[in-house]
Amino acid sequence: VPxxxxxxxxxxxxxxxxxxxxxxxxxxxxxxxxxxxxxxxVGASLSVLTDDEFRRHAKEAVAEFGLAEPTGEAWQEFxxxxxxxxxxxxxxxxLVDAVAAAEKTLGGRPRRLYHLAVPPAAFTPTIDMLADTxxxxxxxxxxxxxxxxDLTSARALNETIHAAFDESQVFRIDxxxxxxxxxxxxxxxxxxxxxxxxxxxxxISHVQIDVPETIGIEGRAAFFEPTGTFRDMIVTHLFQVLxxxxxxxxxxxxxxxxRDEKTKVFEAIPSLDPTRVxxxxxxxxxxxxxxxxxxxxxxxxxxxxEVDNWRWSGVPFYLRSGKSLGQKRRVVTLGFKEPSLRxxxxxxxxxTVQPSNKLVIDFDDPGWIRAHFLAKEPGAAMRLGExxxxxxxxxxxxxxxxxxxxxxxxxxxxxxxxxxxxxxxGIERLWEVSTPLLEDPPPVExxxxxxxxxDSVDRLISPHHWYLPESP
Ligand code: BG6
Numbered sequence: 001v002p003x004x005x006x007x008x009x010x011x012x013x014x015x016x017x018x019x020x021x022x023x024x025x026x027x028x029x030x031x032x033x034x035x036x037x038x039x040x041x042v043g044a045s046l047s048v049l050t051d052d053e054f055r056r057h058a059k060e061a062v063a064e065f066g067l068a069e070p071t072g073e074a075w076q077e078f079x080x081x082x083x084x085x086x087x088x089x090x091x092x093x094x095l096v097d098a099v100a101a102a103e104k105t106l107g108g109r110p111r112r113l114y115h116l117a118v119p120p121a122a123f124t125p126t127i128d129m130l131a132d133t134x135x136x137x138x139x140x141x142x143x144x145x146x147x148x149x150d151l152t153s154a155r156a157l158n159e160t161i162h163a164a165f166d167e168s169q170v171f172r173i174d175x176x177x178x179x180x181x182x183x184x185x186x187x188x189x190x191x192x193x194x195x196x197x198x199x200x201x202x203x204i205s206h207v208q209i210d211v212p213e214t215i216g217i218e219g220r221a222a223f224f225e226p227t228g229t230f231r232d233m234i235v236t237h238l239f240q241v242l243x244x245x246x247x248x249x250x251x252x253x254x255x256x257x258x259r260d261e262k263t264k265v266f267e268a269i270p271s272l273d274p275t276r277v278x279x280x281x282x283x284x285x286x287x288x289x290x291x292x293x294x295x296x297x298x299x300x301x302x303x304x305x306e307v308d309n310w311r312w313s314g315v316p317f318y319l320r321s322g323k324s325l326g327q328k329r330r331v332v333t334l335g336f337k338e339p340s341l342r343x344x345x346x347x348x349x350x351x352t353v354q355p356s357n358k359l360v361i362d363f364d365d366p367g368w369i370r371a372h373f374l375a376k377e378p379g380a381a382m383r384l385g386e387x388x389x390x391x392x393x394x395x396x397x398x399x400x401x402x403x404x405x406x407x408x409x410x411x412x413x414x415x416x417x418x419x420x421x422x423x424x425x426g427i428e429r430l431w432e433v434s435t436p437l438l439e440d441p442p443p444v445e446x447x448x449x450x451x452x453x454x455d456s457v458d459r460l461i462s463p464h465h466w467y468l469p470e471s472p
Contacts, residue, residue, distance in 0.1 A: 013043030178405030221290030
């Protein structure tokens with residue numbers, strides 16, 4: 001539990017992210033006893049609301065999207081900690097007053113934490129306003145994704161931030177890094193002697209990072225049209241997961257060491273080759289409200305990425321994500337090379353048997369890990385069949401107390417721990433490697449909703465195959 005008293009200012013407090021994730025997440029943290037004993041939460045947005053109207057808005061959000069009902073003493077206490085201030089970049093006075101009032105209630109000098117859950121266009125004016133009013137001093141700031149739209153804009157945003165905040169005050173959030181099972185990649189690799197010795201090009205033939213989604217754009221055309229799946233998912237979540245899968249063992253889990261190693265992975269990724277990228281768009285996307293009937297925005301991306309370093313040279317990483325696909329999954333699959341000598345004939349009657357070993361890490365909430373290998377089928381003949389060993393969080397641990405990605409990360413920001421947040425240099429490098437694709441994107445190929453994307457994704461990964469085993 002953070003020891004420091006906090007005043008949390010939630011910018012974008014009436015927006016979609018606050019409604020679905022942040023307000024329910026803050027209440028969940030409060031109920032779990034993980035907020036500082038003394039804290040105030042100030043909602044801020046363009047809307048004009050009273051404190052009570054904001055409390056009602058928060059209650060509805062928690063009732064619809066939260067894990068626990070907003071009732072009883074726990075809710076009352078949480079609701080009492082909420083207040084609201086309308087804010088425009090040209091008139092910051094109501095916010096300055098609201099923060100002062102919250103601080104007065106707490107007494108002393110509470111830590112200020114700003115969460116910028118606002119559209120990208122509002123980042124710069126909000127940060128400038130925090131700098132001009134002096135509110136930035138000694139504060140922590142959580143900045144939402146997408147962090148820029150290309151290298152130039154990401155650099156400009158970092159400059160704006162650094163004019164007001166020291167890098168040690170900045171928490172660029174990527175909620176995938178707060179997911180238990182993404183974090184567990186570090187434990188799996190570096191807490192065990194079993195996996196790390198084979199975690200390299202000598203044993204691994206290819207890696208898949210696959211995050212299909214079933215939802216479409218859910219009315220988010222204003223956000224999605226200029227963004228697309230590459231900026232929304234790949235340059236953010238999937239590359240961050242790749243960083244954890246591919247990094248060298250860090251000297252320690254301290255933020256500097258962890259982020260140094262992640263950045264080194266990004267430095268080893270050569271610029272993306274647009275001929276090794278498939279961009280897709282689901283049939284019907286152009287008919288969605290707010291979407292250009294000629295739109296070239298991709299709702300699907302598959303890309304082949306290399307990591308040119310000692311450990312990974314020659315091992316392709318295949319990344320795939322898209323909307324309106326067959327299943328919602330988040331899966332990393334490591335495909336292992338075949339043994340040096342094949343002593344066992346493959347069974348011609350059973351062509352589905354996959355000759356290679358695989359390690360599948362599914363980062364559903366909370367997810368599972370499964371090793372796929374070959375074993376002898378019982379009986380007189382030496383026949384092989386596919387066998388599996390599966391770890392499920394719920395079998396080994398009590399998952400009742402798990403935190404959602406956002407909750408974990410907001411807590412870390414209050415504790416001042418930047419380990420699971422992205423750093424300026426890492427983000428800029430990811431935009432740099434993306435530049436050839438952003439400048440010369442291949443045309444979008446149409447795909448049927450509910451499918452696995454355009455047919456050409458299979459050619460992209462050949463001679464391997466996309467591998468998405470059923471959940472246990
Ligand atoms: C968000 C994207 O960051 O992540 C969404 O903006 C996407 O488009 C979502 O649907 C996926 O997150 P999760 O946790 O549901 O896998």
